[in-house]
Amino acid sequence: METMALWRSTFIVSAMTMLSRVLGLVRDIVLLNVFGAGKDFDTFVVAFRIPNFFRRLFAEGAFSQAFIPILTEYKSTKTHAEVQILISRVFGCLATFMTALTFIAMIAAPAILYIYAPGFHDDPEKFALATDMFRLTIPYLLFMSLTAFASSILNSYGSFSTPAFAPVLLNITMIAAAWWLTPYMAEPIMALGWAVVVAGVLQLAIQIPELWHKKLLIPPKVDFKHEGVDRIMKLMLPALFGVSVTQINLLLNTIWASFMQDGSVSWLYSAERMTELPLGLIGVAIGTVILPSLSARHAEQDQVKFRGMIDWAAKVVMLVGIPASIALFMLSTPIIQALFQRGQFTLEDTQMTALALQCMSAGVISFMLIKVFAPGFYAQQDTKTPVRVGLMAVAANAILNVIFIGFFKLIDWQAEHMALALASSGSALVNAGMLYFYLHKRDIFRFGAHWKKLFLQFAIANISMIAVLWYALTWYNSELSQWIRIFEVIGLCVVGVLAYSIGLIATGFRPRHLKH
Structure with missing residues (x-):
């Protein structure tokens, strides 16, 4: 029965994620057709990636991984009234902190852009546009933090469809803005900034009715001394780094790419979007579903079922992830040509994006396995081990970037962005490999004898x-x-x-x- 429940939940999340990813591809086709892979779109990618980075760092990443195990424990050991109090206090503290962070980011926008995309500073017009875009899109961080909070609550109560559907609204809003709002803007690309803010509000709004129905829509109250809030904060601090290695690597890659030729950021972005299809369909779906279940098994001290869940998730990921990686590599050029090559997206853009996709495809299975292995630690409220592994992965990414960029400069090949894609794949391999090493070492999970045949x-x-x-x-x-x-x-x-x-x-x- 438990396996069927996991499959049912995984199917729901996968179906909603598939819808989101398909619409995401339509969105990217529309955006690249309208704006091309040049200065303006590079600017939007950088400006939007910053609130996305902080969102995943503070909200969907560290917050969810720290909040869900504590909330699940409260559900198992305390009354519903105590759960409501926890939700109220977390709501108040999260909203207060993220509001303050949003205002600080708006004020410090030029400094943040200088750190995040230093190469843009050499082009004052490009830097000014990026700064304006960032200030417009940064409120998305606040709305999406609260959206992640609502999603974590619903997921902990076995409700996955509404949270999984929410990202669809971002794609619909951006497509609509590109088609209908762009002609009315002095800077056409700014239409996408307004779309991002509206999408943040909509993604939060659609989850409110279900929270109300479950009697979990509790008025916020700020209390940083609450026992549950205190534990979540202690788990979050190391988790801020551990769950966000991918985002930190993307940050480092964006810094490098800002110094490369125009289009490099867009090529990497387009390739990354293609790898997110299988990753979101299976990797993210599995990770979303198993964390609440693993947390419940840990609260019950049922190590056999705990280990069995990770084993099941690893099987599903291997079954889909390996062929997905291979197919993305082999079909990279046809996929990019079919989806993006039209309008302002040229043959050169196709070739450069396909090269990046080939390099990134090698890391798809590793990214998926991270989504399976990391919850094995977070469910046990161990955030220190993923941090240790994350440090290794970030170091590997930095070292590989230097090595690969140096190699491409040595051979004088005008595709330096490939170095960044290769480094990302290598870093993911280190991350997944070391997570498994610690799972194996502590006898939490290991590939048993039945895996040889598999x-x-x-x-x-x-x-x-x-x-x-x-x-x-x-x-x-x-x-x-x-x-x-x-x-x-x-x-x-x-x-x-x-x-x-x-x-x-x-x-x-x-x-x-x-x-x-």
């Missing part, structure tokens, strides 16, 4: 898919219209999935093997 089955199925895709690509025609190219890519994906599925079945793999 790895062999996965290997055979993936080799089958590679062979079929290699042959099918010889039929791909890049000279056709965009819609025909889209159908060609869909056909390639279907062929790949069929080859992979047949390979799995031929090796004896069956859905029942995913039970825990």
Whole structure:
């Protein structure tokens, strides 16, 4: 029954995430078609990435990982009235802190931009536009922090559909702004800034009715001395770093990319968006679903079920993540051509983005495994281990950036942004590998004997898919219209999935093997 519940919840989150990611692709197609991969879009990507960075750092990242285990513990051991008091106090403290942070960020916008994208400072017009865009979009941080708070509560109570649907509104709002608001703006790109703010309000608003229905919409009260708030803050401080390694690496990459040729930020952004499709569909969905369940098993001191949940999640991630990584690498150029190459997005943009995607695809499975392994520590209220691992990953990213950028400069190749993508993949591998090392060392989770057969089955199925895709690509025609190219890519994906599925079945793999 528990496996079915996990599958049901994972399916709901995956379905909503798939809708969000598909609309996200439509959004990126529209935006790149309207604005191209040049100065203006580089400016928006940088300005929007900053509130996104802080959102994931303070809200969806560290806050959720610290709040959900404590809230789950309160649900299991205390009365509903005590849970309501905890929610009220956390609400008040979070809103107060994030409001103050938002105002400080607006005032310090030029300094933040100088740190985040120092290369923009050489172009005063570009820097000024980025500063204005950042000041416009930073309130998104406050609204999304409260949205993450509401989502964490609903997820802890087994409600996943509304929180998972919320990101869809951001994509719809940005598409609408690009099409209809842009012509009325003195700086057309600023339409996207207004869309971001509106989307933040909408994502919070749609969760209020469900919180009210569950009697969890409690008026905020500021009390930093409350026992639950105090514990959450203590868990958050190290978690701020541990859960945000990816975002910190993206920050470092953006700093590097700001010194590279115009378009570098946009190429990396477009490639990153493609890797987020499988990551969001499975990795994020699994991580979202298992954290409350792992926290409950830890509160019950049921180590067998705790270990079994991680094992189940790892199977699902491996089943989907490995072929997704391979397919993104092999189909990088057809995918980018089919989705983005039109309007202001040129053939050169396609080629540069495809190179970045190939480099990033190597890290997809690692990013997915991080979403499985990290909750194993957070559910036990251990935030120090992910921090230790995070430090290693950030150090690896910094070192690899220097090595790869130096290499590309040495060979004088005008695709330095590839170095940043390769470094991100390498850093993710270090992160996932070290998380597993500590899980194994502490006997929390390890790949048991049954994984030997699974790895062999996965290997055979993936080799089958590679062979079929290699042959099918010889039929791909890049000279056709965009819609025909889209159908060609869909056909390639279907062929790949069929080859992979047949390979799995031929090796004896069956859905029942995913039970825990």
